[in-house]
Amino acid sequence: MAPLQFQPLSSQPTPSFWSALNSLKLDKLKLDDSEQPMEAWLEESREIHDREKGGTIGVSGSVGLGSGAFGQESGERPPAGSVELKGVFKNYNTIEEFKATETKKEIFNSVADSILASFETNAPQLDTFLLVTFADLKKYIYHYWFAFPAVVSKPAWEIEEGGLVAAEDQLVAEARKLADDLSNRSGALLVRGPAGQRTAAPVKDATAFFEGVPSSERIVAFHDPSHLPDAPGWPVRNVLFYLASKHGLSDVTILCLRSGSSSRIGRVSLPGPLSAEKPTFVGWERNKIGKLGSRVADLGPMMDPARLADQAVDLNLKLMRWRIMPSLQLEKVAATKCLLLGAGTLGCYVARALMGWGIRNITFVDSAKVSYSNPVRQPLFDFEDCLDGGKPKAQCAADRLKKIFPGVNAQAHAFTIPMPGHPVPSTGTEATKADVAKLESLIAEHDAVFLLMDSRESRWLPTVIGASLGKIIINAALGYDSYLVMRHGAGPDQQDGGKRLGCYYCNDIVAPADSLSDRTLDQMCTVTRPGIAPIASASAVELLVSLVQHPLGINAPAETASSAEQEPSKGSPLGLVPHQLRGQLSQWKTLLIEGAAYDRCTGCSKIVVDAYRKDGIDMLLKVFNDLEYLEKLTGLDELHRESEKAMEGIEWEEGSDEEDF
Incomplete structure (x- = not known):
C-alpha cells in the first residue's frame, strides 16, 4: 500500500469577477471588511488533442469565479458539468492588513473550524473555499490569495497496489446519471449495487446507505479536477475524512469522474484508527513560482482606457457617498442634462465642475470664436485654438471636454441668442426665428440651464423659455470683485405651494435693453479679478447639485443660515439650498439672499409667460424690436407714471449750509 497523494487546486478568476468586486467594494462594502459569502465553480479535468505529437494531453480543472460570485443575477453561468462551490470572501482595506500573516491565519482557522463543526450537522461543508483580497481601485490592481482548506488525516490514506486505473465506461455513465438524478452539485455522491442496478445517495447518508454492503462495493464518486493518472483531486480529502470520522468507513473505492475517457478508479483505506486529536488543515494555494504566497491581477493594461476613465471619474464621488454621505443620490446627479449658454470663462469653469460631479451630458451654446x-x-482653450481667426468656442469647448474624458456626451451649437432692445431687420427675421426655435428645442431637451453670458439682456429669452417649461435655471454674473449666483424660482404655474422665488429680472423696474452698443473697451469686456470666475462657477454648480438632491427640486424653498437654525433642513443632504449667493472678494464675504417673484417681472411673471405661450415668435419679435413693449405688457410703464406723479406732489425743503446733518 502506498500513501495516497492529492493534486492541489488552482484558481482562475475571470476579468468580470474583478469588475464585480469593484462594484461590491464601492457600492456595498465600502469600509466594511467583514466576511462575505461567495460562489464559484469547479471544473473536471479534461483531455485535449496534441497537434504536434498526436494523442491527448490531460488538463486539470480549476476553480473559476465570474461576475455572479457575489450573488448578482446577471452573472455568467458556470460551464456545463461544473460543480458549485460555496466560499468565504474577505477584502482588506489596506495592503498592510492583507500582508499580515496573523490575520490570514486567523480567518483560515475560522473557516477550518466551521468545516469541522458542519460535520456534526446534516449538511457537511466538504468543499468550502476562502478568498482574501486587497483591491487597489485606482490602479485596477488586485492582490489575492485562495485557500482550499482540507483536513490532514492521521494516519494518511493509502491506495492499494496498482493505484488508480481506468474506470469502466458503464460505471462512469451510471454514476453520472445518478448524480444528475440526485441533482448533486456538491461534487461527491455514494454509489452501490451491481452493474445496471446501481443506486446513489448523498454523502451524509453513508451509514444507512452502505449498511450491509461489502467494503469492496462501497463507491465514492466525485467530480475530479485532477488530470494526474495516480492522484485524485484535492476536494476528495475532506470527503474521505468525513466518511471515516463520522461514518466509520475506513475502506472505500473512489471513482474519479473526469471528462472524456480519462476517469479513474481505485481502492483506498486507512492503515489504522484516526487520531483523537483535533485535526489540522492545509490548503493555501501556491503562486506561479510554486511558493506559498499571494498573487496579483493587474487589469489596467488590458482594459479599455475609455472604460477605465469612465469608472475612475466616479471614484471620488462614490467614496464621498459611502464614507461621508450615504444619502447622496449620485445617479440623480449624473442623469441631469445641462445646457450651458456661454462658453467663456464661466462656461469653461462650470463645465469642468459638472464633470467632477459625474454629469455626462453637457451642451454648449456660443457664437464667438476663441481669441488670444x-x-x-x-x-478649455489653449494657444493653438486662437490661430487663424480662432476656433468656434462652443465646438472647441465640447471637443476639449471629450479629450479630458471620452465618456462625456458634449455637444456644441453656434448661434446668436436674440435679445430685447436689439431690433431684428426684416432680412434677418427668418434667421432669428430659426435661432429662437433652436434655443427652445435645446432648453426643452435639458434639465438645467446655466446663464453664463456677458450681457444682461442676453439672459432674458432663456429666462422666459425656462419659466414656461419649468426648467431649472442657474444664473451667474460677475462684477469686478463681486459675483451673483442664483437659481430662478419655478414658473408662474409650477410652484408647489409656498411663495414663488424670483428670477434675474424680478428686482428690476425697467425692461432689459441694449447695453452693448456704444461701449468703451473696458465696458465690452468683463473686467473682474481672476479669482472671481472660478468661485462663482463652482458655486453655481454646487447650487445645482444641492437643488437636484432636494426632494422638492425646483420648488425647494430658499434657505439661509438663520432659517436653518430655526428649522433644520430636511431637504438636500448637502446642506442649505439658498436662492441667491452674493459674494464680495474684497471682504471675503458671501451673503445668502432670498428674493420673491415680482408680478410685473419682465422675465418670469405670468403676464410675460402667458403672452409668450400664446403668441410665441410674434410676441418675441415685438420684444426685440420695441423698447417699450415689455414695460407696457407688464405695467411697468404705468408704475413709472405713478411714481413720477407721486414725486411731483412732494414739497422739498432746502436746508442751509449751516444745518447739521
Whole structure:
C-alpha cells in the first residue's frame, strides 16, 4: 500500500469577477471588511488533442469565479458539468492588513473550524473555499490569495497496489446519471449495487446507505479536477475524512469522474484508527513560482482606457457617498442634462465642475470664436485654438471636454441668442426665428440651464423659455470683485405651494435693453479679478447639485443660515439650498439672499409667460424690436407714471449750509 497523494487546486478568476468586486467594494462594502459569502465553480479535468505529437494531453480543472460570485443575477453561468462551490470572501482595506500573516491565519482557522463543526450537522461543508483580497481601485490592481482548506488525516490514506486505473465506461455513465438524478452539485455522491442496478445517495447518508454492503462495493464518486493518472483531486480529502470520522468507513473505492475517457478508479483505506486529536488543515494555494504566497491581477493594461476613465471619474464621488454621505443620490446627479449658454470663462469653469460631479451630458451654446486673450482665463482653450481667426468656442469647448474624458456626451451649437432692445431687420427675421426655435428645442431637451453670458439682456429669452417649461435655471454674473449666483424660482404655474422665488429680472423696474452698443473697451469686456470666475462657477454648480438632491427640486424653498437654525433642513443632504449667493472678494464675504417673484417681472411673471405661450415668435419679435413693449405688457410703464406723479406732489425743503446733518 502506498500513501495516497492529492493534486492541489488552482484558481482562475475571470476579468468580470474583478469588475464585480469593484462594484461590491464601492457600492456595498465600502469600509466594511467583514466576511462575505461567495460562489464559484469547479471544473473536471479534461483531455485535449496534441497537434504536434498526436494523442491527448490531460488538463486539470480549476476553480473559476465570474461576475455572479457575489450573488448578482446577471452573472455568467458556470460551464456545463461544473460543480458549485460555496466560499468565504474577505477584502482588506489596506495592503498592510492583507500582508499580515496573523490575520490570514486567523480567518483560515475560522473557516477550518466551521468545516469541522458542519460535520456534526446534516449538511457537511466538504468543499468550502476562502478568498482574501486587497483591491487597489485606482490602479485596477488586485492582490489575492485562495485557500482550499482540507483536513490532514492521521494516519494518511493509502491506495492499494496498482493505484488508480481506468474506470469502466458503464460505471462512469451510471454514476453520472445518478448524480444528475440526485441533482448533486456538491461534487461527491455514494454509489452501490451491481452493474445496471446501481443506486446513489448523498454523502451524509453513508451509514444507512452502505449498511450491509461489502467494503469492496462501497463507491465514492466525485467530480475530479485532477488530470494526474495516480492522484485524485484535492476536494476528495475532506470527503474521505468525513466518511471515516463520522461514518466509520475506513475502506472505500473512489471513482474519479473526469471528462472524456480519462476517469479513474481505485481502492483506498486507512492503515489504522484516526487520531483523537483535533485535526489540522492545509490548503493555501501556491503562486506561479510554486511558493506559498499571494498573487496579483493587474487589469489596467488590458482594459479599455475609455472604460477605465469612465469608472475612475466616479471614484471620488462614490467614496464621498459611502464614507461621508450615504444619502447622496449620485445617479440623480449624473442623469441631469445641462445646457450651458456661454462658453467663456464661466462656461469653461462650470463645465469642468459638472464633470467632477459625474454629469455626462453637457451642451454648449456660443457664437464667438476663441481669441488670444481667452486661454489664460478660460481653461478649455489653449494657444493653438486662437490661430487663424480662432476656433468656434462652443465646438472647441465640447471637443476639449471629450479629450479630458471620452465618456462625456458634449455637444456644441453656434448661434446668436436674440435679445430685447436689439431690433431684428426684416432680412434677418427668418434667421432669428430659426435661432429662437433652436434655443427652445435645446432648453426643452435639458434639465438645467446655466446663464453664463456677458450681457444682461442676453439672459432674458432663456429666462422666459425656462419659466414656461419649468426648467431649472442657474444664473451667474460677475462684477469686478463681486459675483451673483442664483437659481430662478419655478414658473408662474409650477410652484408647489409656498411663495414663488424670483428670477434675474424680478428686482428690476425697467425692461432689459441694449447695453452693448456704444461701449468703451473696458465696458465690452468683463473686467473682474481672476479669482472671481472660478468661485462663482463652482458655486453655481454646487447650487445645482444641492437643488437636484432636494426632494422638492425646483420648488425647494430658499434657505439661509438663520432659517436653518430655526428649522433644520430636511431637504438636500448637502446642506442649505439658498436662492441667491452674493459674494464680495474684497471682504471675503458671501451673503445668502432670498428674493420673491415680482408680478410685473419682465422675465418670469405670468403676464410675460402667458403672452409668450400664446403668441410665441410674434410676441418675441415685438420684444426685440420695441423698447417699450415689455414695460407696457407688464405695467411697468404705468408704475413709472405713478411714481413720477407721486414725486411731483412732494414739497422739498432746502436746508442751509449751516444745518447739521
